[in-house]
Amino acid sequence: xxxxxxxxxxxxxxxxxxxxxxxxxxxxxxxxxxxxxxxxxxxxxxxxxxxxxxxxxxxxxxxxxxxxxxxxxxxxxxxxxxxxxxxxxxxxxxxxxxxxxxxxxxxxxxxxxxxxxxxxxxxxxxxxxxxxxxxxxxxxxxxxxxxxxxxxxxxxxxxxxxxxxxxxxxxxxxxxxxxxxxxxxxxxxxxxxxxxxxxxxxxxxxxxxxxxxxxxxxxxxxxxxxxxxxxxxxxxxxxxxx
Amino acid sequence: xxxxxxxxxxxxxxxxxxxxxxxxxxxxxxxxxxxxxxxxxxxxxxxxxxxxxxxxxxxxxxxxxxxxxxxxxxxxxxxxxxxxxxxxxxxxxxxxxxxxxxxxxxxxxxxxxxxxxxxxxxxxxxxxxxxxxxxxxxxxxxxxxxxxxxxxxxxxxxxxxxxxxxxxxxxxxxxxxxxxxxxxxxxxxxxxxxxxxxxxxxxxxxxxxxxxxxxxxxxxxxxxxxxxxxxxxxxxxxxxxxxxxxxxxxxxxxxxxxxxxxxxxxxxxxxxxxxxxxxxxxxxxxxxxxxxxxxxxxxxxxxxxxxxxxxxxxxxxxxxxxxxxxxxxxxxxxxxxxxxxxxxxxxxxx
Numbered sequence: 033x034x035x036x037x038x039x040x041x042x043x044x045x046x047x048x049x050x051x052x053x054x055x056x057x058x059x060x061x062x063x064x065x066x067x068x069x070x071x072x073x074x075x076x077x078x079x080x081x082x083x084x085x086x087x088x089x090x091x092x093x094x095x096x097x098x099x100x101x102x103x104x105x106x107x108x109x110x111x112x113x114x115x116x117x118x119x120x121x122x123x124x125x126x127x128x129x130x131x132x133x134x135x136x137x138x139x140x141x142x143x144x145x146x147x148x149x150x151x152x153x154x155x156x157x158x159x160x161x162x163x164x165x166x167x168x169x170x171x172x173x174x175x176x177x178x179x180x181x182x183x184x185x186x187x188x189x190x191x192x193x194x195x196x197x198x199x200x201x202x203x204x205x206x207x208x209x210x211x212x213x214x215x216x217x218x219x220x221x222x223x224x225x226x227x228x229x230x231x232x233x234x235x236x237x238x239x240x241x242x243x244x245x246x247x248x249x250x251x252x253x254x255x256x257x258x259x260x261x262x263x264x265x266x267x268x269x270x271x272x273x274x
Numbered sequence: 275x276x277x278x279x280x281x282x283x284x285x286x287x288x289x290x291x292x293x294x295x296x297x298x299x300x301x302x303x304x305x306x307x308x309x310x311x312x313x314x315x316x317x318x319x320x321x322x323x324x325x326x327x328x329x330x331x332x333x334x335x336x337x338x339x340x341x342x343x344x345x346x347x348x349x350x351x352x353x354x355x356x357x358x359x360x361x362x363x364x365x366x367x368x369x370x371x372x373x374x375x376x377x378x379x380x381x382x383x384x385x386x387x388x389x390x391x392x393x394x395x396x397x398x399x400x401x402x403x404x405x406x407x408x409x410x411x412x413x414x415x416x417x418x419x420x421x422x423x424x425x426x427x428x429x430x431x432x433x434x435x436x437x438x439x440x441x442x443x444x445x446x447x448x449x450x451x452x453x454x455x456x457x458x459x460x461x462x463x464x465x466x467x468x469x470x471x472x473x474x475x476x477x478x479x480x481x482x483x484x485x486x487x488x489x490x491x492x493x494x495x496x497x498x499x500x501x502x503x504x505x506x507x508x509x510x511x512x513x514x515x516x517x518x519x520x521x522x523x524x525x526x527x528x529x530x531x532x533x534x535x536x537x538x539x540x541x542x543x544x545x546x547x548x549x550x551x552x553x554x555x556x557x558x559x560x561x562x563x564x565x566x567x568x569x570x571x572x573x574x575x576x577x578x579x580x581x582x583x584x585x586x587x588x589x590x591x592x593x594x595x596x597x598x599x600x601x602x603x604x605x606x607x608x609x610x611x612x613x614x615x616x617x618x619x620x621x622x623x624x
Contacts, residue, residue, distance in 0.1 A: 107497035121488040137497030
């Protein structure tokens with residue numbers, strides 16, 4: 033078991049944004065986290081990545097309790113993430129953006145230089161523009177690729193993807209799904225938060241559904257999506273349409 | 275024969291430019307520095323009167339470099355900068371004191387006192403780094419400002435140590451009435467501060483500073499420890515400020531809290547650094563000298579308007595921040611790029 037969350041709770045004042053969520057992820061799995069808007073998916077991801085400290089519960093990585101560790105420590109332990117709204121470093125070039133992950137996030141290894149990691153990550157996401165381009169000149173899709181390259185350059189063992197596919201066209205969706213599978217094939221375990229069901233069905237082996245901070249279902253995507261509770265959470269009465 | 279000789283010379287030339295580049299000088303930047311260094315021997319700059327302007331220009335330029343290390347890289351405007359410079363000045367001046375009316379009468383030579391002042395200022399910078407760590411942008415600036423006000427208050431009220439608002443008259447650094455040696459001292463300080471800051475910002479530290487300044491969440495998620503880099507940045511910047519404070523104390527040989535530590539002094543440096551262009555370090559140097567000449571000229575031409583230079587600083591700074599945030603250095607880089615492209619096109623046309 034590479035990752036386990038046990039009864040994770042996160043309160044904002046009186047609001048329980050994440051309420052008692054537990055699940056575990058196997059090594060090499062692509063695990064989906066879905067739920068309606070405001071269900072607490074990103075908050076949960078923040079609790080895992082160290083951006084927020086959970087109020088209760090434990091987060092276990094490789095059998096080690098890592099609850100409440102700082103984001104920079106989590107990164108060194110092998111957890112990388114992308115952001116829901118891609119947030120690179122606007123006045124750094126594409127190359128420098130990725131370099132940040134390669135230099136500060138990756139474990140020290142004399143065989144692989146930071147430059148190798150940068151090259152590899154940018155090639156891997158097939159970054160389309162010159163590496164000298166300042167990040168502030170990129171469009172939303174390019175920013176997502178850049179954010180992914182930055183996260184990959186720190187050579188993670190667990191990758192958290194927060195709505196990577198939001199705002200992409202159908203063609204781009206296929207590409208990103210391919211990319212996600214290829215990342216997994218490199219031995220990286222992935223947890224993705226996503227709204228687009230096509231992506232969830234296309235790549236995830238198991239998913240958890242969260243509603244109002246609580247886990248309402250867990251299992252294979254097709255089973256879960258036919259679960260009446262899930263359908264109700266999303267649409268009230270109707271079935272989910274894809 | 276001739277060709278190999280030429281190639282050899284060219285290789286030698288590129289060797290020199292490489293060394294220069296490594297310490298942060300472009301060939302044209304180095305030429306400007308050489309011009310600056312011989313200026314005190316060329317009339318009218320050789321007059322004592324104008325030498326004082328040059329010294330003040332170098333003093334401001336060096337401050338702008340140290341200030342830009344924090345403002346231009348980690349994006350925190352240190353509003354307490356002048357107070358920390360003043361702390362360095364006061365430390366050195368107090369240690370040099372021999373007057374029996376004050377508590378401390380060590381009579382330490384300014385040459386050592388200056389460095390102790392820098393270390394004290396660096397230490398306060400270290401603490402300031404921790405204090406502002408959890409704060410972003412504006413809040414960090416306000417916190418730094420409060421610390422500055424507190425230091426100013428101490429300098430004013432610890433009368434047994436500082437003579438309060440009456441101020442101190444520290445001994446001068448050199449036993450000479452000529453300004454020229456002082457110019458070379460401050461020029462050396464300016465170059466040293468610039469080279470140190472440049473080497474730091476060229477390294478991984480610089481990348482970490484800029485990443486933290488532009489997006490602290492993504493920086494942390496990429497494994498950058500904000501404490502380490504921000505505290506280091508503040509410490510280095512304040513150390514440089516303290517050293518410059520020491521120079522101020524023993525060059526102007528008059529020190530009052532109002533004259534060195536006041537917020538308007540920070541604003542002066544801030545304006546020069548911002549007009550010069552944030553995140554380049556050398557932008558402030560390029561701006562400081564013409565500015566001092568311009569302001570001093572204005573002061574002598576319009577003696578009835580004493581605060582005019584601050585108004586001009588303010589207006590220019592607002593204009594630059596709104597319309598051209600890259601500043602003078604950004605413009606120079608842009609122009610250089612354009613010339614390069616133009617030359618390449620011209621060569622391609624043949």
